[in-house]
Amino acid sequence: MSVGCCLTMEQHERGPDAAGQRSGLREEDDEREWCCTADDRKTSLLALAVASSELTAVHQKHLVVTCNYEARRYGVNKMMSVSVAKERCPDVILICGEDLTPYREASYQITELLEEFSPLVERLGFDENFVDITELVEKRLQRIGSGVVPADLFVSGHVYGNQALNPADGKHVRLALGSKIGDEMRGAIYERIGLTSSAGIASNKLQAKLVSGTFKPNRQTTLLPESVLDCMGNLMHLKQIPGIGPKTVRRLEFHGVHTIHALQTFPLDLLEKELGVCAAQRIHKLSFGEDDYPVTPRGPPQSLSNEDSFRKCSSLVEIRTKLEELLISLLIRLQKDGRVPRTIRLTIRRSSATNQWFNRESRQCPVPNQLMPKLNTGTCELVPPLVDILIKLLQKMVDTRYLFFVSLLNVCFSNLMQPALPSPLKGSIGFYLTQKSPGKLDTSPKVKVKRQLLEQWRESDDLGDATSPLKKKSNFLESASEDSSDSAQVFSNTDLPPGIDLNVFRELPANIQMEIISDASRSPDQQKYHSPQKQSIEKTPRKGSFSFRSLTEDQRKLLVPPDPESNLSNPSAVHCIAPDFHSRTSAGPGNHLEARTVPGPSPACEVLQPAKTEAPTDQSSPPFPNNVDAKVFSQLPAELQKELLGEWKQQRTMSKADVTKRDSKVKPSAGPRHCQKTPKSNSILKYFSKR
């Protein structure tokens, strides 16, 4: 029999000495009464940012995604628009919850802590973890002696349905021991990270998850086998079963299945016809509380993505700006992760007159070989070529010669591979040896990672292709070893930075050893081999710190080449101000957005815009360009119409200057795309009628 534990983070109670500072959250949040209920879903970690003593809400874009009880007393609620929240509660403090960096990092700390108990930890979102504690339980059972049940055997926390424990039942004994372990885990999370949590202890993942929320906050519940059917029967909705989402619910309800009981008794063959054999059998079993899916540690994420949504984005200039921002924070994460992506994907969502929202659509392509080695080095020079690739992917989905509206952009790096060589640009090999969350190499014990790295080093040294990245590594070693040829020192543990295994260290090439040692002598804030906690907690900048807007001026200079010449020669390096967008996304005090410095020519000359084909800028002319059909325009949502009018008006005032600039600075041969003729009048109809 297996024993599983599902832990859900929920609360942040201690002062800045605990998780406040360590997870990079607001230091002033020193009193916390915040707690989340079982139905809070993803917001519990976001809630960490909420100062409970004040009226506080977390928002993403124009929506309040969560708020504290103080704010709720004034009528603020989740999923309420920010404007309504402000109306009801003018003093509410709004915290932007769009940058998930602090939550992601806190989340990985928790997972790592749980891995100290058992290697079988499966993350579910940012705030839930499944832990398979079967082995731990068995060990404890052996310790107390088989068949001998201690008289003081009891269940830590609650028992579902108040069912009495039967000490003669082996399953009961194991679950009781499991409850003790669950208690210890929650204690450790509280002691070391400062978060309270709820837990469910049961015989499988489904059951553990379902009971974990029975008593909240800061409580745990154990489900004994005899209560499983009760537990399932008490679920009010099909959607409460993890694995049954809204689509499946609708399909089930279409066939008259509205309750758990109805699902249990629904003929399996009909279910298989409707959902397919696999899915049908799975959810049928789930309805009885049966779940044979094992706890599966996922290791590091399989992809890294970043997205932003907006009401509309209709020009390549805006798209480029957005893509740059998304890419920059992604590249920083990629650098921390240490792996190299082989695939890049762009996902968009577009809006139109007829359908407010399209489903997402995406296109992906391999990352060009020449870019790959640099991708995790944090260098800014990759932004322009990557943006170019993304624009090409966009143009596979959208004909950008015509008017288009995109309301979401998502950039995703996937197919993440360990680099063939630790990048010298990274500055520290120790980084590879010790780096863990959130960009960790692996969640397995450090030694294993080190061995893998050493194997990689050995393997790569055996290869002789002069053009391969591996050979480049070798070249790097050769050049480096010239400097360190006399460094055949004998090192002891005291020479090494914390966390580096001496035996592993000794197997590294001499020059790499020197690099690690020289890293150790740097000032602490320069070092990259903090202990995992230090690295992920103390070094974590405050919320929003990884977005371009919040970078320091120096950082921006690093990321945005200041040379106007380079911008001229490479249009994709042009950076623009998008005041309209920025003002919409600005997030209140402490998170305001700044206009970006704009080297290079005006971005307006870069991309075809509807305004460029407008009628002469006569005040008496229609307010929109003459290639836009008035009828079609009138079908657009009022909001869009308003924004377009404003935009076109602005462009009209700018167009003269732009044309002059373009004529004087840009040669006709600069790029066919930029010189394409605008679509014929009314061609916008094509766009709208198609969809």
Place this chain on the structure above:
DNA sequence: GTGGTGTAG
């Protein structure tokens, strides 16, 4: 490998 769908928090 690609692209879409569904699910999850």
Place this chain on the structure above:
DNA sequence: GGTTCTACACCAC
């Protein structure tokens, strides 16, 4: 199909 920002599994091709 309520948002947002992820992440993964699965399937068809």
